[in-house]
Amino acid sequence: MANKNLAQAKNAKNDEFYTQYEDIQKEVNAYLEYNPDVFRDKTVLLPCDDPKWSNFTRFFAQNFERFGIKKLISTSYAPDSKKLKYGTFYGDFFIDDGTPQFDKEKAQTKGRIYILDKDINGDERIDINDLKWGYLEGDGDFNSNEVKELRNEADIIVTNPPFSLFREFISWIMEADKQFLIIGNMNAITYKEVFPLIKENRIWLGNGFNKGNAYFRVCVPREDYANGVYDFENQLVKFRNCCWFTNIDHGRRHQPLQLMTMADNLKHSKHKEIKGKTSYLHYDNYDAIEVPFTDAIPGDYDGIMGVPISFLDKYCPEQFEILGITQRNDDPYKTKKYTKEEYKNANDLNARGVIITNGIPKSIYARILIRKKQ
Ligand SMILES: C[S@@+](CC[C@H](N)C(=O)[O-])C[C@H]1O[C@@H](n2cnc3c(N)ncnc32)[C@H](O)[C@@H]1O
Numbered sequence: 470m471a472n473k474n475l476a477q478a479k480n481a482k483n484d485e486f487y488t489q490y491e492d493i494q495k496e497v498n499a500y501l502e503y504n505p506d507v508f509r510d511k512t513v514l515l516p517c518d519d520p521k522w523s524n525f526t527r528f529f530a531q532n533f534e535r536f537g538i539k540k541l542i543s544t545s546y547a548p549d550s551k552k553l554k555y556g557t558f559y560g561d562f563f564i565d566d567g568t569p570q571f572d573k574e575k576a577q578t579k580g581r582i583y584i585l586d587k588d589i590n591g592d593e594r595i596d597i598n599d600l601k602w603g604y605l606e607g608d609g610d611f612n613s614n615e616v617k618e619l620r621n622e623a624d625i626i627v628t629n630p631p632f633s634l635f636r637e638f639i640s641w642i643m644e645a646d647k648q649f650l651i652i653g654n655m656n657a658i659t660y661k662e663v664f665p666l667i668k669e670n671r672i673w674l675g676n677g678f679n680k681g682n683a684y685f686r687v688c689v690p691r692e693d694y695a696n697g698v699y700d701f702e703n704q705l706v707k708f709r710n711c712c713w714f715t716n717i718d719h720g721r722r723h724q725p726l727q728l729m730t731m732a733d734n735l736k737h738s739k740h741k742e743i744k745g746k747t748s749y750l751h752y753d754n755y756d757a758i759e760v761p762f763t764d765a766i767p768g769d770y771d772g773i774m775g776v777p778i779s780f781l782d783k784y785c786p787e788q789f790e791i792l793g794i795t796q797r798n799d800d801p802y803k804t805k806k807y808t809k810e811e812y813k814n815a816n817d818l819n820a821r822g823v824i825i826t827n828g829i830p831k832s833i834y835a836r837i838l839i840r841k842k843q
Pocket residue numbers: 484485486487488516517518519522523524525545546551609610611612628629630631632634
């Protein structure tokens with residue numbers, strides 16, 4: 470049920486899921502371990518954020534000096550534009566907080582911008598207390614010219630973007646050719662906007678959440694989740710298959726997978742689909758073998774292999790090259806073309822790998838096609 474949550478979020482246009490501080494910290498640490506200067510002298514933009522609710526601004530503001538950031542900019546989306554399905558938890562935006570900037574009407578219709586770049590309170594350090602804020606001209610839509618200008622000014626973009634606009638968001642970053650670190654669903658790998666970038670090693674998966682399970686905070690208690698998905702006590706919702714997408718390097722992606730040979734897999738694999746068989750299955754519409762589990766990839770096989778998309782979480786570009794994906798219609802990503810004549814019985818030949826056993830075609834879930842590097 471939990472994995473249906475992103476789809477639910479999409480349908481309901483409900484994008485108010487807030488990232489936990491520890492998750493941001495754990496992820497960012499992986500890049501700092503690899504390169505301690507990754508943020509040094511950089512302008513960092515946190516769009517689709519909201520310091521009132523979000524931890525991104527808090528985390529980067531608190532670490533501003535330690536990371537050597539030049540300028541931190543965070544923008545939020547106007548309450549009126551959010552069209553929330555689940556209540557008006559943002560009500561406190563309309564309450565006069567006593568700051569001279571506060572404007573009752575703008576509070577509803579305009580996005581906010583928070584900037585941190587110098588010590589304004591005179592305590593000789595730059596931290597969260599030096600954040601200054603104001604209203605944007607518009608509602609803070611990342612696609613507005615105003616926020617695009619901030620994007621163009623930035624070196625690195627970090628956020629958990631609206632789930633319903635992930636494709637648009639990643640295209641928005643790539644068209645400006647920026648470094649980034651964003652949260653998304655692993656299925657986004659198969660999007661036509663995303664897969665070619667992964668294949669070309671222009672983007673990859675980040676360090677990651679614990680076993681792909683991420684917990685996000687919602688700001689109003691929710692009763693529309695199945696048991697075990699929503700925790701009423703701390704208002705956390707569990708999402709499966711969540712990952713970070715990035716083009717910033719980290720150490721884990723350079724650690725090769727430790728793999729058994731094909732012969733050893735066939736003898737000792739813990740998977741019943743492999744153990745005791747005489748060979749790996751071969752697709753009928755791709756010149757590749759089917760490897761249903763990442764830990765069953767035969768380390769000594771030189772041909773093409775179809776592996777689950779979750780392989781990308783373990784992908785080391787020095788170990789394997791990515792050749793394609795079976796679920797795309799785009800011909801350039803196929804390793805072999807087939808004719809209707811050859812596979813007339815299969816239902817979904819335009820997309821997935823197919824294995825025909827005793828005349829019965831079985832379509833296999835999306836696979837990444839990889840080959841060992843020599
Ligand atoms: C998944 S939430 C994440 C919030 C915050 N970045 C965090 O991780 O805690 C995405 C946010 O993007 C906002 N949003 C939705 N559409 C947007 C748009 N077109 N432009 C900017 N922000 C948008 C939503 O209202 C929501 O607050």
